[in-house]
Structures are given as structure tokens and as C-alpha cells.
Amino acid sequence: MSKPLQRREKLRADLILAAERIIAERGLSGLKTRDLAREIGCANGAVYNLVADMDELILRVGSRTLRRLDEALSAAESAGAPLPQETLVRIALAYCDFAAENLQLWRALFEHRMEADKVVPDWSVDDQMRLFRHIYQPLVSLFPKRGPEELEITARSLFSAVHGMVALGLEQKLVAVPLPALRKEIAGLVRAMIDGLIAPAGQNRAAAGS
Incomplete structure (x- = not known):
């Protein structure tokens, strides 16, 4: 796997873990894109380069x-x-x-x-x-x-x-x-x-x- 792909996969895993932490602490209503982006160190828009949308992210946490x-x-x-x-x-x-x-x-x-x-x-x-x-x-x-x-x-x-x-x-x-x-x-x-x-x-x- 190339380094860019490795970095993307790591960011994606970090994103799912960050979403899990936020939901555990604040509930589903507390899940915000800006907080996720800050947690993993990327721009707000970059979140949707890692998952299709918030539905996918929530389902990944659910899994x-x-x-x-x-x-x-x-x-x-x-x-x-x-x-x-x-x-x-x-x-x-x-x-x-x-x-x-x-x-x-x-x-x-x-x-x-x-x-x-x-x-x-x-x-x-x-x-x-x-x-x-x-x-x-x-x-x-x-x-x-x-x-x-x-x-x-x-x-x-x-x-x-x-x-x-x-x-x-x-x-x-x-x-x-x-x-x-x-x-x-x-x-x-x-x-x-x-x-x-x-x-x-x-x-x-x-x-x-x-």
C-alpha cells in the first residue's frame, strides 16, 4: 500500500474512533463535523474524503x-x-x-x-x-x-x-x-x-x- 493510501486509512480509522468517543461522551446529537476534523487534525471538508457521509460514519461506529x-x-x-x-x-x-x-x-x-x-x-x-x-x-x-x-x-x-x-x-x-x-x-x-x-x-x- 502506498504512503498516501496508508495515511488515508489511518485518518479513516482515527475518524471512526473519534466519532465513537464523541458519541460515548455526548450522545449522537453531539456528533459534529468540525469537532471530528479538529480531533483528527484535518479540514472540515476532508472528513467526507474518508467516509461518504455522516450516515456511513455512524454506521461504522455502530458496527x-x-x-x-x-x-x-x-x-x-x-x-x-x-x-x-x-x-x-x-x-x-x-x-x-x-x-x-x-x-x-x-x-x-x-x-x-x-x-x-x-x-x-x-x-x-x-x-x-x-x-x-x-x-x-x-x-x-x-x-x-x-x-x-x-x-x-x-x-x-x-x-x-x-x-x-x-x-x-x-x-x-x-x-x-x-x-x-x-x-x-x-x-x-x-x-x-x-x-x-x-x-x-x-x-x-x-x-x-x-
Whole structure:
């Protein structure tokens, strides 16, 4: 790689790291081109020689956040007995803990909105969808007779329920919930949802035997 290309790649990496630091400190609304340019030592306009636009930059930061979240969820999977229900509980709690520890970067994943005529690039979609394997695999063990589409819907529903509790629980307003209490409620929610999904099958078997 030529020296100009090496310099550009270094500046691009510095830009993404600078954006990550700013979002972590000030939130997504605090991300300004002039601050980024000052951080990496270039002119304002030069920022857009390194990324196509602010959308790409935010998505690049988001990919870094998702990779760290992926690592946290992987660690939670292997942190206890491989019982699918308890694995799902550990994953949900790891998600809550990650959000609490990386609040502004986590919020940015959901606050960022692209213009209606712009398409989220495939690499960003792949980064997002890859995380669902942590939920999907335990569900396969719990519900071996369900097809992929049904399992995917269940995985999304479970994620939505946990995400909603985390988002409301960490809201820094009247609805905020202390983290230990939030973790307890999330664990209870996941267990109740799984018990509720398993129960109909058991009830059907009992009815058939009566």
C-alpha cells in the first residue's frame, strides 16, 4: 500500500474512533463535523474524503458497538450450564449490562435514522442480524419441531420484549429502574415467556391423555 493510501486509512480509522468517543461522551446529537476534523487534525471538508457521509460514519461506529456486544453475548452463552432457557436469561442480562455500560453508543444504534431514500448497506445489516444467532440457537433446542420462520419470529419477539424493558428501565427520567431491579425483572420476563411458549404443548398433551 502506498504512503498516501496508508495515511488515508489511518485518518479513516482515527475518524471512526473519534466519532465513537464523541458519541460515548455526548450522545449522537453531539456528533459534529468540525469537532471530528479538529480531533483528527484535518479540514472540515476532508472528513467526507474518508467516509461518504455522516450516515456511513455512524454506521461504522455502530458496527464496532455491535461487535463488542456480540463478544459480550458470546461470553454470556458460555458462562454457565448449556440449558437453553438459562442461556437465554444470561444473554438477556448481558444485553442489559452492555446497554448500561455503553449507554450512549447503545442508544445510537436505535436513534440513528437514515433518509427515506437511502438504503442501509449490506455490511451493516449483516452486523445487526448476526446477533440474533445468540437467541435463535437456544430456541432451536427448546422447540425442535418449529420451522426456521416461526423460530425467527419468536427470536425477534423475545428480543423486542427484553429491549423494551432495557430501554425504559435505563431511561434517565421518571421511569428509570435501578439496575439490580431491572436485571431481576428481565430474568423473570425471559423465564415467563419461555414457560408460556412451552406450556401450550404440555397442555395439549395433557388434554389428549384425559
